[in-house]
Amino acid sequence: MNGARQTLSRETLAAIPAVTTRSDLSDCLGRICAEAGAERFLLLGTLIDHGGERPYIIASNWVYDTVHILGLERLARLSAGPRTCAIGEPAKPIATDGDDALRLLARHGHAEIYCVGLNATAQRCKALFSSGRVGAIDDQMLPQAQLACCYLLSRVPADLLGTPPPNSLSVRERECLRWVSEGKTTGEVAMILGVTANTVNSYLAHAIRKYGASNRAMAIATAIRSGTI
Amino acid sequence: MKHRTAQDGPASPAKAKAAADGLDVTQENVAVVLDTVRQARRLAASAAASFYGLYVETRHRRIPGLATVFDREFPRTSDLSRAICGPAGMAWMATRAESLAPAWWYCETGAQQCPAFPLVSLGHKVPALTPNLPGLALPVFAEGGIGGFFVLAGRDMAVDDGLVCDLHIRAFSLFRSLARLRLSQLDGTPPMSKRELECLTMTAEGKTSEDIAAALGLSVHTANQYLATTTHKLNAMSRTHAVAKALRLGLIE
Numbered sequence: 001m002n003g004a005r006q007t008l009s010r011e012t013l014a015a016i017p018a019v020t021t022r023s024d025l026s027d028c029l030g031r032i033c034a035e036a037g038a039e040r041f042l043l044l045g046t047l048i049d050h051g052g053e054r055p056y057i058i059a060s061n062w063v064y065d066t067v068h069i070l071g072l073e074r075l076a077r078l079s080a081g082p083r084t085c086a087i088g089e090p091a092k093p094i095a096t097d098g099d100d101a102l103r104l105l106a107r108h109g110h111a112e113i114y115c116v117g118l119n120a121t122a123q124r125c126k127a128l129f130s131s132g133r134v135g136a137i138d139d140q141m142l143p144q145a146q147l148a149c150c151y152l153l154s155r156v157p158a159d160l161l162g163t164p165p166p167n168s169l170s171v172r173e174r175e176c177l178r179w180v181s182e183g184k185t186t187g188e189v190a191m192i193l194g195v196t197a198n199t200v201n202s203y204l205a206h207a208i209r210k211y212g213a214s215n216r217a218m219a220i221a222t223a224i225r226s227g228t229i
Numbered sequence: 230m231k232h233r234t235a236q237d238g239p240a241s242p243a244k245a246k247a248a249a250d251g252l253d254v255t256q257e258n259v260a261v262v263l264d265t266v267r268q269a270r271r272l273a274a275s276a277a278a279s280f281y282g283l284y285v286e287t288r289h290r291r292i293p294g295l296a297t298v299f300d301r302e303f304p305r306t307s308d309l310s311r312a313i314c315g316p317a318g319m320a321w322m323a324t325r326a327e328s329l330a331p332a333w334w335y336c337e338t339g340a341q342q343c344p345a346f347p348l349v350s351l352g353h354k355v356p357a358l359t360p361n362l363p364g365l366a367l368p369v370f371a372e373g374g375i376g377g378f379f380v381l382a383g384r385d386m387a388v389d390d391g392l393v394c395d396l397h398i399r400a401f402s403l404f405r406s407l408a409r410l411r412l413s414q415l416d417g418t419p420p421m422s423k424r425e426l427e428c429l430t431m432t433a434e435g436k437t438s439e440d441i442a443a444a445l446g447l448s449v450h451t452a453n454q455y456l457a458t459t460t461h462k463l464n465a466m467s468r469t470h471a472v473a474k475a476l477r478l479g480l481i482e
Contacts, residue, residue, distance in 0.1 A: 007391030014350045088401030143398050151351055154328035181473035183466030217469045218435030224476045
């Protein structure tokens with residue numbers, strides 16, 4: 001693997017900055033997907049609410065039935081943490097370790113699936129690339145496809161990515177959470193921000209309610225995970 | 230008590246070396262740092278760039294900014310790095326949270342407009358850092374929320390979209406190998422036990438000591454004890470602080 005490295009074609013890369021509509025987005029993903037040797041793509045977004053994470057589909061060329069039969073929950077489990085390849089890591093397919101979701105997908109024309117992380121924006125997205133034939137996807141090309149997807153997500157207007165994370169915090173609420181996450185007590189935060197301790201507590205209570213968290217620790221964990229602080 | 234966190238990053242190459250020397254004094258770590266510098270040099274060569282540098286975001290100082298990990302003049306720091314660690318770097322950082330697109334700049338004075346980047350359609354243009362020196366800044370990040378930039382610059386630099394992608398991926402793996410090194414050192418924090426991490430994870434999920442004790446089959450006192458040890462080990466002020474630190478250091482997901 002030395003000499004000239006493989007990259008996506010110039011046409012595909014040049015199409016990325018030109019994406020303005022939803023159909024452009026699907027077209028562009030389709031091109032990226034095809035160049036990596038994959039047949040199907042599915043772009044997953046994550047909603048964070050009530051302290052939990054809920055996936056939703058931003059764009060896909062999967063047969064609708066497949067998503068329907070599999071269900072979002074199993075889809076989320078399929079693309080959970082350790083199965084996702086981060087940028088800069090060698091690409092690995094999701095191992096077929098007797099998982100019933102994978103067996104089901106194999107029957108529906110997804111014999112091999114790769115899940116790549118796209119942490120381009122504050123919203124953590126993932127992309128699934130799959131093919132009906134094992135070995136069809138070029139694992140040297142896949143990191144290029146992954147990065148191209150990140151560029152794409154960095155470019156497109158937020159409303160194309162579907163619902164923005166709900167209950168976004170106010171500047172003050174975020175400030176309070178950040179200071180508390182630095183180990184400051186309520187009194188100290190009050191002093192830093194020049195407000196009373198009661199006000200700080202009320203900001204924090206709002207933040208906790210917005211996240212549907214049960215206490216400060218959970219609210220802070222949610223805020224860090226979602227990249228808010 | 231001043232405590233260096235992984236996000237602070239070494240402020241100078243000398244410190245980078247000290248970090249590699251002092252914490253986990255294995256030959257291996259020094260080797261990783263030196264290997265990263267070598268990789269960076271190769272990366273620069275493939276873009277015909279005369280300058281390269283790696284910078285890490287330090288968000289936990291009073292004024293957030295970029296700090297130099299190393300640059301072409303390793304183990305010293307060049308003038309360009311000092312410019313990057315100023316307001317320019319702060320402006321880049323502000324966009325990194327929302328965009329992974331590369332930033333590039335060139336000099337607009339004179340007849341030669343954009344000689345280096347006729348073929349780049351990706352990314353966005355930023356104000357030039359030094360006259361007559363076009364450059365490219367690639368945003369990178371690793372687990373635990375550590376972010377940074379890999380910068381290439383040079384008068385004869387020639388890149389196109391495909392090469393930018395290739396450089397960016399290599400910059401990512403370079404940054405990750407370095408970040409892993411620093412994470413494992415965790416500024417001397419003792420390793421956490423499985424139980425301690427379990428308690429910490431559950432605290433992050435909003436569970437109380439009682440919940441944790443019940444779920445793990447411990448007494449409430451023991452659960453509290455585990456949490457007290459983690460808080461101490463992470464040099465945190467409170468449990469909440471410990472959760473925040475553990476998440477940022479990538480100890481828990």
